[in-house]
Amino acid sequence: MRRLDRWFVLLGLIVATGCLGFLSARHSWTWDWTRGARASLAPESVAVLGKLPGRVEVVGYLSPAGPLREQIAAVMERYTRAKPDLVLSFVDPDLDPAASRQLGIAGDGALLIRYHGREERVESPINERNLSNALERLARGGQRIVAFVTGDGERQADGRANADLGTFMRQVERRGIRAVPLNFSQTRGVPEHTDLVVLASPVAAVPAQSVTALVDYVRDGGNLLWLTEPANDDLGTGALADVLGVRVLPGVLVDGQGSTLNVNDPRLVVVGDYPFHAITRAFRETTLFPQVAALAQVSDHDWAVVPFLRSGERSWTAFGGIDNDKPSTVAFHPEAGELKGPLDFAFALNRLSPSPAKSEQRAVVIGDGDFLSNTYVGNGGNRALGERILDWLLGDDVLVDLPARGAPDRVISLSQDGLNAVTFGFLVFLPLVLLALGVGIAWRRRRR
Template structure:
């Protein structure tokens, strides 16, 4: 090769290295991302970007994920799409194994759980998806404080109590979401105060005064939202007018499930659920929940309420009339002659109708035959807390969220016969290498002939 040719080669190599260095320098300081996937599956949906545009201020995301494995990398890659649209969104990782007691206090039960904070409010997520995160940001963007009044004075579960049966832990975890629990004692007031967003009647133990029942019925008939947590055997507390106003009644007996033994549950009164009837409260909800002692519910008559069951026991359940020992050693069996009812049986109803109040368009109520699942003792079991949050979201109208369209990849599954699969295997492992060797040999032979 001539000296001028060698010089040109060296100059070309230097220019190539300089160009590569310049590209590396620019790429480190200026990011450009292009999404060429079908339907933009690797980018945020326009609906998600619109929600981010409404958030004026920083958003903090804390992920409680173990450093082992690839979970943290997966979460960081997922949130990077949000950070490109909102640079002041920050992500922090916390190892949940470092302080298990603190994790229980925060209600963190799933590895990879997210807590999203914005302007003093927060949302918890157990699912990593664009739909769940965008809807959490949508709730945070709405803001505003919700007043939740808890009926007190008749042995009800306390919203700020620390006893095993109280709901203090659950309500403390709802406070950062913008919910404020206040007591409602009808010995002090004659009616539910105005601007109350939700009234909770949580498992009273003694009969309510006639005035309190009348006030609750007037509240419901006036368009107020209600959460009623009842218990087995508590159907004689003077609440028949309220049950009639809702068109729901409790069935006699306690709900038991013979299938719980397969799950290691010794007490037949423990109802474990892993699947749920279709309803906005349970849409996409796959976590297991545990109900310690429930009564079955039934509709009494046709009303203007649209009643949809969202909690239903299994086919091996029934309403047991005989007493059951607390240690679970009682021998029980289904007795149709005694009037016991065979499952599946509903023990949670979601009711909605056009609101008679001019202040809102839809009125909602939820009646559940168990209140223990949200108590301080049982809140940490499976998805109990997450289900409770969904119930409150639906009652308060926070289920009207962003509807993200599906953006799945078309034809992602390739179906090949055994013969076609064998042809591809031999083609890539044998034929293609031989072809490349032949081409290389031909090129070398032609160069030697020159």
């Protein structure tokens, strides 16, 4: 009887092993234990895939010779794991040279992504960043045209000067946004098929013709991003401010809160806490704004106005000059009319669109344009915030929700006690231990 029980146990083990082998051949389970899930897709890539319901085709026009096919298949395996209906296939370009020439394929080939009749080409190198950017452009539904007003000293979208926006715009162009110049002295009004107009910190008086064109554009339902600066309320843009229902307050916004983050110039406004809005939802990065103008909203307007950038409790609008050698000595003078914070310096506006072709009209007014300039766009979350602003203005709310890019362990956070412990351990304790071991070994050898 006992021998029969043993045979039953052995048979059960064989059946269980066979069942496990059968299931493992048809189902797979994957666990990523790497730091920050480095072996899996980043959260932003997963979020983009979630905005592409249905089948997505990825076609690699690559020669079978060489390692490129295997490398791309390894990268795409992460995407297919998150989206099973994403299909990868390869075509040998040598077998169809006419199609290859039509697609402009040469050298190492190309990777094309097709979705609902649209197609995007992935830039080289083929990595997660470029793949997700191409998928994001498909999620947008096509390229978006952003027109930058020029001719009055505005920040240039393709400029390389410190004050220009070239670095930022080169980043967002990969995400399906195309920047074009708009000079009202050469054209009448805003061209059709323009998704957004940007007025970026003019330094000269804006001609009445340009202001009228911008006002007409807003009244007709166009979306607008207006970056203004301190003392820019006298550049002839009053009519534009009236149609938006905002006012630029006099003075420069200064904030002593930055001293806690080793920012000694109070004109550099540091923001780490944001009023609730779709632009700042789940946004926790610190942003830096130099030379800010505070804003105020005018009542009795049909715009829904929501502030999404606000200075701290220790801020105020400073009048007069500030000593560049000792900016931290600036003081609050309420008797001169200076206003105490917290003060808003960015508004998001929306209303029912006057245009029958759109359901909603959106505008953003920010009292600073330096935060997206070539000099400051790399500070903290400045670039990520700029991308969120453009996404919201272009109506891509689903893309505003994308988490911020970046590795999770770029910064080592240590308290002062932890830093003291590391310093004492490596500079004092460890050398003493090694010295004691050396003395002990020498003493034992002498006793022998």
